[in-house]
Amino acid sequence: MRVTFLGTSAGTPTRQRNVTGLAMAIDDARDWYLFDCGEATQHQLQHTRYTTARLRAVFITHVHGDHCYGLPGLIASANMSGRKTPLTICAPDGIEQFIRATFLHTDIRELRFPLHFVRSDLPDFSYDDGQLHVSAHPLSHRVPCFAYRAEEQPPRHLLEAELDEAGLPRGPLWNRLQRGEDVVSASGELFRSHDFSRPAWPPRSIIVGGDNDQPELLHDAMCRSDAMIHEATFSEEVLAKVGPKYMHSTAAMVAKAASEAGLRQLILTHFSQRYRPKGGDHVEHSIDDLIREARSYYEGNLYMAEDLHSYQLDRDRQLYRLDEPGH
Numbered sequence: 001m002r003v004t005f006l007g008t009s010a011g012t013p014t015r016q017r018n019v020t021g022l023a024m025a026i027d028d029a030r031d032w033y034l035f036d037c038g039e040a041t042q043h044q045l046q047h048t049r050y051t052t053a054r055l056r057a058v059f060i061t062h063v064h065g066d067h068c069y070g071l072p073g074l075i076a077s078a079n080m081s082g083r084k085t086p087l088t089i090c091a092p093d094g095i096e097q098f099i100r101a102t103f104l105h106t107d108i109r110e111l112r113f114p115l116h117f118v119r120s121d122l123p124d125f126s127y128d129d130g131q132l133h134v135s136a137h138p139l140s141h142r143v144p145c146f147a148y149r150a151e152e153q154p155p156r157h158l159l160e161a162e163l164d165e166a167g168l169p170r171g172p173l174w175n176r177l178q179r180g181e182d183v184v185s186a187s188g189e190l191f192r193s194h195d196f197s198r199p200a201w202p203p204r205s206i207i208v209g210g211d212n213d214q215p216e217l218l219h220d221a222m223c224r225s226d227a228m229i230h231e232a233t234f235s236e237e238v239l240a241k242v243g244p245k246y247m248h249s250t251a252a253m254v255a256k257a258a259s260e261a262g263l264r265q266l267i268l269t270h271f272s273q274r275y276r277p278k279g280g281d282h283v284e285h286s287i288d289d290l291i292r293e294a295r296s297y298y299e300g301n302l303y304m305a306e307d308l309h310s311y312q313l314d315r316d317r318q319l320y321r322l323d324e325p326g327h
């Protein structure tokens with residue numbers, strides 16, 4: 001699996017960092033998924049290998065503008081570029097109303113492709129397109145906010161000996177089992193795909209957090225995942241000054257929660273604009289403050305996200321940064 005950061009700044013963009021957006025793909029596939037869509041996400045997209053034509057689904061963590069103001073523009077551009085395939089948008093209550101109101105008042109009467117909105121704040125939410133399975137996990141923020149856990153769905157191998165023993169004749173039913181479907185034999189017996197097939201390799205999984213001041217809420221999800229991307233808006237020192245009202249995490253809070261869950265790899269993002277690259281003018285707070293803070297609680301594989309940089313999670317479950325930006 002691969003993720004590419006389209007924006008890593010909290011609230012407002014800076015010269016180095018756009019507001020939140022993340023592209024995810026299965027390795028080097030051109031088909032991709034978008035997690036959050038802050039303003040100018042479509043501009044950032046121009047510097048990557050991904051296009052709106054190959055976008056399979058969108059997942060929005062919450063209704064704050066730095067996570068969704070880019071969506072109407074991105075959809076309108078996809079429309080102008082001739083996209084025809086339906087687009088699924090998984091989001092909490094409010095996003096569908098925001099998009100429909102924007103189009104209603106800006107002379108977009110009909111798109112060339114249907115939008116399928118799915119409420120990710122409802123308890124039975126899940127997304128599955130046969131390639132990626134996505135679940136939603138409630139967080140603690142000023143509005144309803146969710147993390148998404150994305151798990152790949154590798155091709156499945158049939159357990160042939162077991163099927164022969166159970167007496168299901170080879171043929172079309174075997175093919176359907178392999179595709180992940182449950183089937184009923186001629187004698188009326190139910191065969192579940194999960195009982196008679198195995199993924200070709202153990203599925204990889206990544207958590208994409210939203211804004212959140214209680215990273216420990218993701219403990220169970222972290223225990224079952226290979227990597228997590230989570231906001232670290234502040235350091236402890238800055239949080240002590242600004243107070244808890246914004247309901248964001250510090251690098252220390254996320255690092256502690258990740259450590260307790262035994263999470264092996266962590267990417268921090270969504271940094272307050274006060275954290276600047278080292279060496280610039282008037283640098284009071286630098287990203288190094290956040291790295292140091294996280295490091296004192298977390299010994300795993302740790303990265304600080306940068307715009308347009310990609311990270312690859314290989315089948316050996318090792319996460320590493322790719323050299324070439326946008327890939």
Ligand SMILES: [Zn+2]
Binds near residue numbers: 010020067211
């Ligand atoms: Zn935010």
